[in-house]
Structure formats: C-alpha cells, structure tokens
Amino acid sequence: MIAGALRRVGGSATGLVGDAGALWRLAASAFDRFALGPFRGDRVRWRATMIQTVRAGNRSLPLVSLICFLVGMIIALQSAYQLRELGAMDLVASLVAVSVTRELAPLLTAIIVAGRFGSAIAAELGTMKVSSEIDALVVMGLDPVGFLVVPRLVALLIALPCLTVFADVVGILGGLVLSTTVLGMGMGGYVADTIDALVLQDVYTGLVKATAFAAIIGLTGCHQGLAVRGGAEQVGQATTASVVRSIVLVIAADLFVTAIFFLRG
Amino acid sequence: MAGANGNAIEVRALRKSYDGRCVLDGVDLVVPRGETLVILGGSGSGKSTLLRCLVGLERPDEGSVSIHGIDVFRSDPRTLEKLRRRIGMAFQAGALFGSMTLAQNVELPLREFTELPRSTRRIVSRIKLGMVGLEDALDRLPSQLSGGMVKRAALARALALDPDVVFFDEPSAGLDPVTAAGIDRLLVQLKKAFDVTLVVVTHELESAFTIADRLALIHAGRFLFTGTPDEVRGCDDPVVRAFLERRPPEAQDGADRFRRFIDELEI
Numbered sequence: 459m460i461a462g463a464l465r466r467v468g469g470s471a472t473g474l475v476g477d478a479g480a481l482w483r484l485a486a487s488a489f490d491r492f493a494l495g496p497f498r499g500d501r502v503r504w505r506a507t508m509i510q511t512v513r514a515g516n517r518s519l520p521l522v523s524l525i526c527f528l529v530g531m532i533i534a535l536q537s538a539y540q541l542r543e544l545g546a547m548d549l550v551a552s553l554v555a556v557s558v559t560r561e562l563a564p565l566l567t568a569i570i571v572a573g574r575f576g577s578a579i580a581a582e583l584g585t586m587k588v589s590s591e592i593d594a595l596v597v598m599g600l601d602p603v604g605f606l607v608v609p610r611l612v613a614l615l616i617a618l619p620c621l622t623v624f625a626d627v628v629g630i631l632g633g634l635v636l637s638t639t640v641l642g643m644g645m646g647g648y649v650a651d652t653i654d655a656l657v658l659q660d661v662y663t664g665l666v667k668a669t670a671f672a673a674i675i676g677l678t679g680c681h682q683g684l685a686v687r688g689g690a691e692q693v694g695q696a697t698t699a700s701v702v703r704s705i706v707l708v709i710a711a712d713l714f715v716t717a718i719f720f721l722r723g
Numbered sequence: 724m725a726g727a728n729g730n731a732i733e734v735r736a737l738r739k740s741y742d743g744r745c746v747l748d749g750v751d752l753v754v755p756r757g758e759t760l761v762i763l764g765g766s767g768s769g770k771s772t773l774l775r776c777l778v779g780l781e782r783p784d785e786g787s788v789s790i791h792g793i794d795v796f797r798s799d800p801r802t803l804e805k806l807r808r809r810i811g812m813a814f815q816a817g818a819l820f821g822s823m824t825l826a827q828n829v830e831l832p833l834r835e836f837t838e839l840p841r842s843t844r845r846i847v848s849r850i851k852l853g854m855v856g857l858e859d860a861l862d863r864l865p866s867q868l869s870g871g872m873v874k875r876a877a878l879a880r881a882l883a884l885d886p887d888v889v890f891f892d893e894p895s896a897g898l899d900p901v902t903a904a905g906i907d908r909l910l911v912q913l914k915k916a917f918d919v920t921l922v923v924v925t926h927e928l929e930s931a932f933t934i935a936d937r938l939a940l941i942h943a944g945r946f947l948f949t950g951t952p953d954e955v956r957g958c959d960d961p962v963v964r965a966f967l968e969r970r971p972p973e974a975q976d977g978a979d980r981f982r983r984f985i986d987e988l989e990i
Contacts, residue, residue, distance in 0.1 A: 501835075590818035597778050598832050599807030 477681070477703075484603070484681050485673070488611055491604040503609050510613030514575045515621060521570050526625040529562055530554060530632025538641050550641070551648045552655030554633030559660045563625035565712055568671035571618055572704035576679040579610050580700035583683025584693035592684065602684065611676035618672035619665045626664065667715050671708045678704045731756045731888050731920035732777065737786035739772055746772045747783065748944035756887075759914055759921040761931040764941035765966065773941065774892055774924045778812055779803070790888060808836050811881030815892040817873035819865040825852060825876050826861040832883045851879040855909060871902035875909070882913070891923045895930045907933045928967065940966060 496502055537553040583606060586592050592602050630652060637643040682700040686692045734752035738745070746769045754760050764770040775781035777788055779795045788795040793806045819828050829848035833839055839847065852858055855875035865873060874894060881889055894910065895903035907930045914921055914934075925931050931938055932952045939949045940963055948955060948963050955963065964970075 585821070589816060589821070590814045591820055593780050594812070594814060594818040594820075596780060597807065597810065597812045598835070599804045600835060 480685070481677055481681050484607065485677055487603045488607050488677070491601065492608045492612065495604060500604060503605070506609040507612050510609045511616050513578075514571065514613045515617035518567075518571050518574050518621060519624070521574070522567050522621050522625050523628050525566055525570060526558070526563055526629040527632040529566060530558055530629035531636040533557055533562070534633040534636040534641070538637075547641070547643070548647070548651060550637055550643070551633065551651035555630055555652045555655045556660055558629035558633070559626045559656065559664045561716070563629050564622045564664045564667040564671065565708070567618065567621045567625045567668065568675065568708045569705055571614070571621065572675045572708065573701055575614070576675040576704045577697045577701050579676070579679030580683040581693060581697045583680060584686035584696045587684060587686045588689055588693060607680045610680060611673070614672040614676040615669060618675070619668040622664055622668040623661070626661065663719050667712060670711050670715060674707045674711060675704045678707065729756050730754065731758075731791060732922065733789050734777070735787045737773070737776060737783050737788065739776060739781065739783045746944055747776070750786070750941075750944070750946060752939065752946070754920060754922060756920055757918050759923065759934055759936045760939060761935035761937070762922065762924045762939050762941055763926065763928070763931045763966075765926055768941045769944040770924045770941050771892070774890060774922075777922065778810065778890055808884050809886050810888050810890070811884070811886035812890040813874065813877040813881045813892065813894070815896060817865065817877040819873065819876055819880065821865055824862045824864055825857060828865070828876065829880050829883050832880070836884060847883070851882055852876070854882070854913065855879045871898050871905065874898070874906055878909070885917075886919065888920045888922070891921065893925055894923060895925060895927045903927065903930060910934050942966070
C-alpha cells in the first residue's frame with residue numbers, strides 16, 4: 459500500500475515535471491511566434507486577438523465586479539472589527555485600499571478568469587484536437603501556436619491587467635459603500651484616506667501580478683487543450699485540469715511575486 | 724529528383740512503431756503525377772498511419788517521404804510551408820472548423836496564403852463549394868450538415884488553393900451507399916476536370932474499384948499487392964483474395980490458437 463502510494467506520488471511528480479517542460483516549450487514557441495514572427499514576415503493576427511480579448515475581458519466583467527465589490531465590503535467589515543478595539547477606525551480606508559490593489563483584486567480576478575476563460579480555452583482547443591481540426595491546420599501549413607495560442611495569450615495579457623484595474627476601483631468602492639453606510643464614516647474623509655494610503659507601487663505591484671497570472675492561465679489552458687488525446691471525456695478532464703492547475707500556479711506565483719516585492723522593500 | 728521523373732509522391736522504406744508494436748514495416752510507394760492511387764486495407768493495417776506520415780502529421784522512425792521532390796521531414800520550414808500550399812487533405816470526419824461557416828472554412832486558406840481581396844475570396848469559395856454541390860449551404864455551420872455534406876465540404880476546402888496533390892481519408896466511411904456512390908462519382912469528375920494526383924485511403928472495395936487507377940493493398944504494415952483494378956481482381960494471393968471476398972483471414976488462425984491453448988492447458 460505504501461509502495462503504491464509512493465508510486466502514485468512519484469507518478470504525479472514526474473507528470474508535473476513533464477508538464478512543466480511542455481508548458482515551458484509552449485511558452486518559448488508562443489514567444490517566438492509573437493515577438494520574432496513579425497520580423498520573419500508572419501502576419502500579426504489583430505482581428506483574432508481582438509475577438510479573444512473581448513471574450514476574455516467583457517464576459518468576466520460582471521462577475522469580477524460583483525465579487526470584488528463584495529470582497530471590498532468584507533475587508534472593510536473585518537478590518538473595522540479589529541480596528542474598533544484599537545480605536546483606529548480611520549485606518550479602515552487604507553487597509554481596504556492596499557489589500558485590494560496589492561492582493562485581492564489581482565488574485566480574485568485571475569481565479570475568476572481561470573474559471574471562465576482558461577477553461578473555455580482548454581475545452582475549445584481540446585475539441586479541435588479531438589475533431590482533427592488542429593491536424594487540418596497543420597496540413598494547411600498553419601501553425602497552431604501562432605494561429606490559436608498567441609491570440610489567446612495576448613488577449614489575456616491585455617484583458618487581465620485591465621480587469622484588475624477595474625477590480626481595484628470596484629473593490630475600493632465596496633469598502634467605501636460599507637464604511638459610509640454601516641460604519642457611519644464620512645465619504646470625504648474615506649476618499650481622502652484612500653488617496654493618502656495608496657502609492658503608485660501598490661497599483662503596479664497588482665499589475666505585475668496580473669501579467670504573470672495572465673501568462674499562467676493562457677499557457678495552462680492552451681497546453682491542456684492541445685494535450686488532449688482521445689475523445690470527449692478527455693476534453694472534460696483537460697478543462698477541469700486547466701482550472702485546477704491555473705489556480706494552484708497562480709497562487710504559487712502570487713507568493714513568489716509578493717515575496718520579491720517585500721524583499722525589495 | 725522526383726520532380727524530374729514525373730512522380731508526385733515517393734516513399735522509401737517507411738517504418739513506424741508505437742510502443743514497440745510495428746505499424747509500418749518498410750513501406751515503399753511511388754505515385755506518378757496525375758494518378759489516382761487507392762490505399763486499401765482493413766482496420767489496424769497501418770493505412771491511416773501511412774496517410775498521416777505522407778502529409779507530415781506523424782514522423783516515421785525510419786525512411787523518407789517526398790512530395791514533388793521535397794522531403795517532408797527533412798526540409799526547412801519555409802520550403803515545407805510552400806509545399807503544404809500545393810497539398811490538400813480531406814479528413815475522415817471532415818475536420819471543418821466548427822466556429823466558421825462553410826464559406827469561411829474554404830476561404831481560410833485563401834485568406835492566409837493569398838493576397839486575394841475579400842470579394843474575390845468569396846467568389847472562389849462559392850465556386851469550390853459549387854463544384855461539390857454545396858452552393859446552397861455557403862452560410863451554414865458544419866454542425867448543420869449531414870455526413871455526406873461534411874465530406875463534400877472537406878473536399879472543397881482541400882481544393883481551395885488548387886493543390887496538385889489531394890489526400891482523402893475514408894471518403895465513404897459512415898455514409899449510406901447512395902451518398903457514398905455520389906462522393907465516388909464526384910472524385911472521378913474532379914479528377915477528370917483538374918488532373919490532380921489523388922491518394923485515397925479506404926476500406927470500401929466498391930468505392931476503391933470505382934475511382935482507382937491503381938490499388939495498393941496494405942496488410943500488417945506492408946503492401947501486399949499493387950496494381951490496376953484488373954490486376955488486383957486477377958491476383959491469386961490468398962490474403963488478397965480473402966480481403967476481396969470479405970473472408971475474415973483470422974478465422975483459421977483463431978481456431979488454431981484456441982486449439983493450442985487448450986492443448987497447453989491439458990499438459
């Protein structure tokens with residue numbers, strides 16, 4: 459039994475390492491097509507990229523707004539609960555502003571987009587794989603990475619930071635609404651506290667994270683989709699795997715980026 | 724080189740195995756320009772793998788494939804890309820892009836590889852779909868088509884760039900006999916009209932004899948017999964006969980194996 463468990467652990471470890479290699483190769487060839495392709499005279503797929511950006515951004519907007527608004531309110535309430543004891547209620551605004559922009563907005567947005575768009579990428583490419591559409595592209599002389607992966611990846615790299623900025627605003631707004639109604643704080647004072655507390659670095663820390671998360675979600679979704687072998691069942695598995703892996707990798711990357719910013723002061 | 728001696732496709736000593744199981748066991752094949760070659764074989768004979776190797780989707784372990792004198796596996800990407808524009812392939816299940824209408828499917832290679840303006844592309848796609856009898860279905864999605872229509876549309880897309888070599892995987896699989904005969908007739912007509920080199924992989928005898936200039940019978944990863952339809956009919960190789968007469972060749976084998984298995988048990 460122990461041997462079996464060890465073998466399973468070993469199996470998933472080698473699986474992860476193999477996946478990391480495949481993910482890295484996909485990243486390298488996507489970068490090659492995206493950054494170097496135009497110099498070789500490859501066509502830039504503006505239209506496809508725009509369509510995908512709209513898909514990635516617009517469709518997640520309502521959910522991102524709702525969740526970030528609610529989380530902004532929750533953070534305001536939780537910090538008020540602690541700060542009331544210390545008589546430091548005027549810190550609520552800065553706590554909400556900093557935790558939303560540095561941490562919660564990028565993370566929650568990434569998780570929502572992984573669930574909505576990352577999974578959609580995996581399902582779409584997986585279905586194309588199963589129905590030989592990817593093979594058809596190859597035989598036509600169209601490179602699947604340039605044709606399918608790059609537009610989706612670039613779309614995420616555009617849409618996720620934009621969504622994150624939007625989530626920043628909505629989250630702070632949530633804190634403001636709760637503080638001025640339930641906690642009875644003044645609107646002018648809250649806004650002034652927020653502006654005082656926020657520095658540009660808070661916002662751009664969040665945007666650096668959003669960019670890294672976008673790459674993770676896009677590459678994981680595309681890799682899972684293109685790795686599908688067999689039939690409909692594997693497409694379902696790939697879709698689930700893309701979401702689970704994206705979320706795990708996003709959170710790991712979050713810790714990494716946060717640690718770097720912390721160490722740099 | 725192949726280009727000079729008029730051969731469209733040359734295959735030399737092609738070998739391919741999966742997990743130690745040999746699927747292609749040294750296949751040699753020459754297809755002269757303008758010929759219709761039908762590769763005939765049962766399931767598991769290696770015919771699909773051979774086709775995937777011919778179009779470069781599967782890399783063989785050994786051997787070479789060249790089309791118009793260009794090695795499919797050892798040429799630089801630019802040369803290969805140019806070659807791919809001269810090749811068309813119709814997939815077994817169509818492999819039409821599900822998010823695009825039929826016209827958009829046919830226009831895709833035109834959009835990617837030619838400088839034709841939009842209106843001209845539209846006209847070309849209408850002509851190509853008209854050739855396969857789908858001029859009324861231009862704006863339909865692949866999911867709204869019947870099996871026979873999907874195969875026709877796949878052929879229209881394969882013909883979009885006026886290729887000189889066309890591969891067709893199982894044109895009649897999954898179709899009723901009447902629709903299948905319609906596809907066969909279409910292939911014969913296209914062939915007459917455009918003088919393309921056509922390679923068709925199938926397990927349907929009737930369709931094979933209708934369209935082929937030459938038949939190649941593949942079995943267990945090797946060509947058993949290659950010849951004109953008449954030569955194949957006259958062939959007295961037992962495996963060829965078994966295939967043509969639709970006798971399952973394993974029947975004898977199976978009984979033997981079963982007897983041996985019983986014998987071993989008793990010892």
